Amino acid sequence: MEFKDKMEQLIAELNNYNYHYYTLDQPLVSDKEYDALYDELVALEQETSVTLPDSPTQRVGGEILKGFAPHRHQAPLWSLDKAQNIEQLRTWHERVIRLVNDYNTKNPDNTLPSPCYALELKFDGLTLNLTYQDGRLVQASTRGNGTVGEGILSQVKTIKSVPLTIPYADGTIEVQGEGIMNLSVLENYNKTAAEPLKNARNAAAGALRNLSPKVTAERKLNAYFYNVGYSDDITFNDHKEMMNFLRENRLKVNPYIFYFEQFDDVMEQLADIEKGRSDLDYLIDGAVVKVTDFRIREALGYTDKFPRWAVAYKFEAEETTTVLQSVTWNVGRTGKITPLARVEPVDLAGVTVQNCTLNNIGDIERKNLKFALGSRVFIRRSNDVIPEILGKVTEEQDGEEILYPEECPSCGFPLEQRGAHLFCNNKTGCKPQIVARITHFASRDAMDIETFSDKTAIQSSMS
Numbered sequence: 001m002e003f004k005d006k007m008e009q010l011i012a013e014l015n016n017y018n019y020h021y022y023t024l025d026q027p028l029v030s031d032k033e034y035d036a037l038y039d040e041l042v043a044l045e046q047e048t049s050v051t052l053p054d055s056p057t058q059r060v061g062g063e064i065l066k067g068f069a070p071h072r073h074q075a076p077l078w079s080l081d082k083a084q085n086i087e088q089l090r091t092w093h094e095r096v097i098r099l100v101n102d103y104n105t106k107n108p109d110n111t112l113p114s115p116c117y118a119l120e121l122k123f124d125g126l127t128l129n130l131t132y133q134d135g136r137l138v139q140a141s142t143r144g145n146g147t148v149g150e151g152i153l154s155q156v157k158t159i160k161s162v163p164l165t166i167p168y169a170d171g172t173i174e175v176q177g178e179g180i181m182n183l184s185v186l187e188n189y190n191k192t193a194a195e196p197l198k199n200a201r202n203a204a205a206g207a208l209r210n211l212s213p214k215v216t217a218e219r220k221l222n223a224y225f226y227n228v229g230y231s232d233d234i235t236f237n238d239h240k241e242m243m244n245f246l247r248e249n250r251l252k253v254n255p256y257i258f259y260f261e262q263f264d265d266v267m268e269q270l271a272d273i274e275k276g277r278s279d280l281d282y283l284i285d286g287a288v289v290k291v292t293d294f295r296i297r298e299a300l301g302y303t304d305k306f307p308r309w310a311v312a313y314k315f316e317a318e319e320t321t322t323v324l325q326s327v328t329w330n331v332g333r334t335g336k337i338t339p340l341a342r343v344e345p346v347d348l349a350g351v352t353v354q355n356c357t358l359n360n361i362g363d364i365e366r367k368n369l370k371f372a373l374g375s376r377v378f379i380r381r382s383n384d385v386i387p388e389i390l391g392k393v394t395e396e397q398d399g400e401e402i403l404y405p406e407e408c409p410s411c412g413f414p415l416e417q418r419g420a421h422l423f424c425n426n427k428t429g430c431k432p433q434i435v436a437r438i439t440h441f442a443s444r445d446a447m448d449i450e451t452f453s454d455k456t457a458i459q460s461s462m463s
């Protein structure tokens with residue numbers, strides 16, 4: 001069995017490199033060195049027709065599956081109580097304090113400490129439940145109804161930050177986390193994809209619930225873990241201990257975890273997270289506040305839906321869906337024709353959105369929006385400009401066609417297409433161009449006319 005020793009050695013080496021690369025973000029070797037070892041393992045597996053259970057070659061995604069086998073979770077996967085605003089968060093906190101005080105009054109000999117809090121990001125992806133048996137990943141499933149989920153082991157194995165084996169080998173444990181697609185990965189994927197993906201959350205969830213694990217593998221997903229939901233015999237005193245257990249077992253834990261003794265500090269940090277969320281390389285839709293002490297957790301217990309010791313604070317959505325109603329075409333200063341989309345009014349981050357940008361006709365084609373009039377589209381808010389349409393919600397070409405103008409909507413001059421854009425070349429006779437030019441030069445030269453407005457520009461262009 002000499003080949004098996006060699007195989008085990010290669011696998012251990014490759015898995016260690018994987019762990020440093022995908023989980024710790026600290027590569028130990030170059031891609032070239034990694035690939036050479038990987039190819040050696042593939043050759044050995046082909047030669048011997050043996051594949052060991054923790055071989056990284058299993059991560060490419062195998063045959064197309066017939067369906068999802070149900071998986072009954074060892075312990076329920078709870079949903080979370082939600083706070084939509086700071087007042088509701090305070091109310092949650094006051095209840096925690098009240099319940100702890102009640103407990104302490106009833107149990108004067110065995111009082112609980114003052115609650116401390118962990119603050120974590122709430123990832124916008126698909127919840128995963130991993131089952132390890134004696135150190136080996138034997139199942140991965142969706143949350144489902146919290147009691148029974150769908151088995152997606154082959155799909156989850158393609159996530160390279162998910163360890164196929166872990167050091168902890170004493171019976172069964174289940175850990176929960178979130179499968180996500182990093183935004184940079186989504187962007188790269190879309191550069192060459194025949195059908196670009198509109199939204200990282202849907203891209204991750206769709207890939208994990210795809211019956212072809214090869215499709216899952218192509219999406220290069222990632223995952224963060226935040227809970228040990230079940231174990232045969234391991235117990236923790238607090239959240240920190242549990243998170244350390246996850247890290248020691250090579251499960252990827254997000255670096256943004258904050259611990260606080262004062263609830264006011266939680267609030268302050270929440271505001272910082274919300275402010276900085278657009279800098280993250282993944283989507284979050286909020287943050288989760290958890291009581292850290294496990295004795296307090298036990299004393300607080302559960303409602304029929306969620307634990308009383310945790311609450312999700314939802315940020316305002318950055319993306320939503322609405323119906324694309326019509327497209328109008330506007331002439332800019334350089335003669336460039338820009339499509340402006342009118343959408344069914346929808347609330348996004350506290351603002352009612354009615355207009356969205358479509359950039360240009362190349363963008364309409366690229367985002368598969370040519371036949372999207374009257375259908376539902378994703379929109380994303382942006383700090384600088386009006387919201388952007390990301391794409392259609394469904395793949396079907398079931399909407400009305402967006403017709404491109406052949407003549408300038410303002411002066412009737414025939415339009416010319418250059419690259420992704422349409423242009424009106426009637427520089428001297430197209431009013432919006434003239435007006436925009438005058439306004440532009442006026443503002444550029446900082447002319448000494450504070451009241452110089454579009455109206456004045458129109459008048460001077462006519463004189």
Ligand SMILES: [Zn+2]
Pocket residue numbers: 331408409410411412413424425426429430431
């Ligand atoms: Zn024109």
